[in-house]
Amino acid sequence: xxxxxxxxxxxxxxxxxxxxxxWQAILERKSSILKKKHFENSLLESTGLSLxxxxxxxxxxxxxxxxxxxxxNNFLEIPKNxxxxxxxIKNSAEFIEKSLYKTRLPQYSSERDLLxxxxxxxxxxxxxxxxxxCASSTVGxxxxxxxxxxxxxxxxxxxxxxxxxxFVYYGFAALKAMTEEICKPFDKKRKxxxxxxxxxxxxxxSEKRSKIRVSGWSITNDANxxxxxxxxxxxxxxxxxxxxxxxxxxxxxIQAICAHGTGxxxxxxxxxKAFNSIFSENVPITFGIxxxxxxxLGAAGGIEIALSAKCLLEDTILPTVGCDDPEANYxxxxxxxxxxxxxxxCNSGFGGINASVLLEKC
Amino acid sequence: MKNIKKLFLLGSGWIxxxxxxxxxxxxxxxxxxNEFELKFPPLEEMLEELPTRYGRFDIFTKIVxxxxxxxxxxxxxxxxxxxxxxxxxxxxxxxxxxxxILFFKTTIEKNGLFTSPNLFSYTLPNISIGELAVYFSFxxxxxxxxxxxxxxxxxxxxxxxxxxxxxLCDIVLVGCVESNKNLSFYGGMFSLISTEKNKNIxxxxxxxxxxxxxDLFGV
Numbered sequence: 321x322x323x324x325x326x327x328x329x330x331x332x333x334x335x336x337x338x339x340x341x342x343w344q345a346i347l348e349r350k351s352s353i354l355k356k357k358h359f360e361n362s363l364l365e366s367t368g369l370s371l372x373x374x375x376x377x378x379x380x381x382x383x384x385x386x387x388x389x390x391x392x393n394n395f396l397e398i399p400k401n402x403x404x405x406x407x408x409i410k411n412s413a414e415f416i417e418k419s420l421y422k423t424r425l426p427q428y429s430s431e432r433d434l435l436x437x438x439x440x441x442x443x444x445x446x447x448x449x450x451x452x453x454c455a456s457s458t459v460g461x462x463x464x465x466x467x468x469x470x471x472x473x474x475x476x477x478x479x480x481x482x483x484x485x486x487f488v489y490y491g492f493a494a495l496k497a498m499t500e501e502i503c504k505p506f507d508k509k510r511k512x513x514x515x516x517x518x519x520x521x522x523x524x525x526s527e528k529r530s531k532i533r534v535s536g537w538s539i540t541n542d543a544n545x546x547x548x549x550x551x552x553x554x555x556x557x558x559x560x561x562x563x564x565x566x567x568x569x570x571x572x573x574i575q576a577i578c579a580h581g582t583g584x585x586x587x588x589x590x591x592x593k594a595f596n597s598i599f600s601e602n603v604p605i606t607f608g609i610x611x612x613x614x615x616x617l618g619a620a621g622g623i624e625i626a627l628s629a630k631c632l633l634e635d636t637i638l639p640t641v642g643c644d645d646p647e648a649n650y651x652x653x654x655x656x657x658x659x660x661x662x663x664x665x666c667n668s669g670f671g672g673i674n675a676s677v678l679l680e681k682c
Numbered sequence: 683m684k685n686i687k688k689l690f691l692l693g694s695g696w697i698x699x700x701x702x703x704x705x706x707x708x709x710x711x712x713x714x715x716n717e718f719e720l721k722f723p724p725l726e727e728m729l730e731e732l733p734t735r736y737g738r739f740d741i742f743t744k745i746v747x748x749x750x751x752x753x754x755x756x757x758x759x760x761x762x763x764x765x766x767x768x769x770x771x772x773x774x775x776x777x778x779x780x781x782x783i784l785f786f787k788t789t790i791e792k793n794g795l796f797t798s799p800n801l802f803s804y805t806l807p808n809i810s811i812g813e814l815a816v817y818f819s820f821x822x823x824x825x826x827x828x829x830x831x832x833x834x835x836x837x838x839x840x841x842x843x844x845x846x847x848x849x850l851c852d853i854v855l856v857g858c859v860e861s862n863k864n865l866s867f868y869g870g871m872f873s874l875i876s877t878e879k880n881k882n883i884x885x886x887x888x889x890x891x892x893x894x895x896x897d898l899f900g901v
Contacts, residue, residue, distance in 0.1 A: 322683045359793075359794075360793045361793045361794045362792055362793045362794055362795035363793075363794050363795070363797065409806060410805070410806075412779070412782065413782070413786075416782055416783060416786050417786065430776070430779075431777075431828060432775055432828050432829070432830065435828070435829075435830060436830050439830065446830065447829075447830065448827050448828065448829050448830075448834075448837040448840075448841075449827065449828040449829070450825055450826070450827055451777065451806060451807050451808050451825065451826040451827075451828070452808050452824070452825035452826070453806050453808055453809075456825075459823075459825050462823075463825075463841055463844065463845075466844045466845065466847070466848050466850075467840075467844055469683065469848075470683060470685075470844065470847055470848075472840075472844070486789060486794075487782075487785075487786055487789070487805075490789040490794040490797045490802075491785070491789075491797065491799070491802035491805065492802075493794065493797065494794075494797040494798065494799040494802055495799045495802060495803075496799075538823075538850060539769075539822075539823035539824070539825065539845070539850060540821055540822065540823065541770075541811075541812070541815040541820060541821050541822065541823070541824045542815075542821070543765060543815045543816055543818075543819045543820055543821050544816060545812075545816065546735075546803060546809050546812040546813060546816065547803050547809075555821065558821065562850070566848075669808075670803070670806055670808070670809055670812065671806065671808040671809050671811055671812030671815070671824065672812045672815055672816065672824070673808065673812070673824055673825065
């Protein structure tokens with residue numbers, strides 16, 4: 321017998337603040353992305369980055385710890401039998417950078433070290449980490465939902481962070497994936513992504529302690545290219561179809577989509593193709609939040625799922641900040657008040673991965 | 683949800699400094715890896731053609747790809763003609779650390795002027811899985827897992843059983859790989875497991891009693 325899965329509690333940290341602060345700021349169409357020459361570099365004249373309280377952190381301090389401690393501040397009491405799934409992907413870059421530049425070293429922070437640190441910090445016992453590029457937290461939430469549904473665990477904390485480092489900055493710059501402006505998801509004039517600091521924590525449970533149920537999840541691969549999205553959108557479309565099948569909902573019943581929307585030419589075009597192919601003339605209202613907070617890699621999906629759950633609770637669809645001239649007529653430009661019963665949140669990443677989660681209000 | 687209790691092993695493969703082999707052999711690993719190189723199988727003899735990016739693979743991707751090919755050969759599953767709903771799960775503790783350091787060194791000179799986009803592409807362990815998915819047209823769930831200690835194969839198997847249970851795919855290629863010479867487990871082990879019997883099955887095994895990769899090898 322498959323058990324139901326609920327999001328008991330969630331919080332996020334972004335350049336705009338915690339969950340409530342980020343929600344309010346996006347409603348007001350604000351962005352924490354600051355355009356300037358952030359690093360001395362030969363690749364970009366300027367770029368937009370969304371940073372979280374960098375001045376409050378000493379160089380020797382581990383920034384991942386700082387983000388997670390802030391994210392867990394005032395968090396619901398976590399049951400002692402909670403399993404942990406960590407989904408940050410490139411936190412080790414901080415140590416690699418500081419080692420090579422011979423500055424003061426923080427505690428080494430591979431993803432495994434951070435998993436162990438979170439388990440100790442919360443007084444829990446066991447967990448695992450997942451690495452699936454920018455879809456990591458959506459994959460983590462999918463797997464957590466599956467493990468709870470089949471009765472392996474009653475509570476799973478899916479948690480992670482990623483933040484701007486020179487390592488990641490230079491890498492995306494070399495791939496020519498970043499804009500020198502502030503990113504413009506789904507805009508016809510979009511030129512690339514902006515990076516951002518981000519953390520999230522979602523407690524998933526079999527016990528109903530909230531109105532948000534995870535009613536569908538899926539993970540697929542494009543089998544097309546290791547860094548470029550599929551030009552056809554087939555992999556993402558396949559993922560959304562599987563989510564619909566699992567939830568028992570029809571295409572026409574879906575009310576909103578929180579898209580990955582990085583602001584790169586190819587990602588956003590791929591998503592629009594996938595949505596059009598599934599929903600044809602009736603694509604649900606779709607939004608992306610990376611124009612407000614940047615792209616926080618492995619944490620992006622978790623942040624977006626937490627905000628999607630809040631959309632359901634507040635009966636409001638968020639605007640796509642940064643988008644002025646949308647590529648498709650279903651991209652939301654302003655907040656939309658609407659009685660919401662469900663929302664799909666989806667992400668795609670390097671390695672050809674796609675993951676989707678369907679949330680329902682119950 | 684299927685509520686699976688039994689699964690079928692279609693094939694396995696392993697690579698270490700001591701050699702390489704299939705499901706009918708016992709994987710051999712050593713504590714003296716610094717003195718030896720990994721023994722890779724002759725992929726050019728096993729495959730119709732090498733992947734287009736094979737020459738650019740980092741060491742982690744090379745181990746993942748080569749070991750996976752051994753298990754697919756063992757399962758008579760090397761065809762790459764059509765898309766198949768096969769998932770891939772890889773357990774690793776240290777992932778792409780060696781390549782991460784190589785990449786970061788390219789960013790230091792002249793404020794990043796010589797930053798290598800190719801090395802950056804391989805700074806995530808799931809890129810190696812992407813290479814497998816692209817080459818063999820596998821469209822199922824694909825991700826890497828790690829755990830609190832040096833035995834992420836346990837979580838890789840748990841995640842694999844779970845995605846099969848939910849029908850997210852029909853077959854899973856599951857592996858465990860480390861590319862750090864200082865570890866006693868330096869190399870890789872992969873198995874192809876299915877929810878349904880076919881003529882190539884090597885053995886039937888219990889989900890509840892299988893926690894370790896070595897349980898999937900024949901001795």
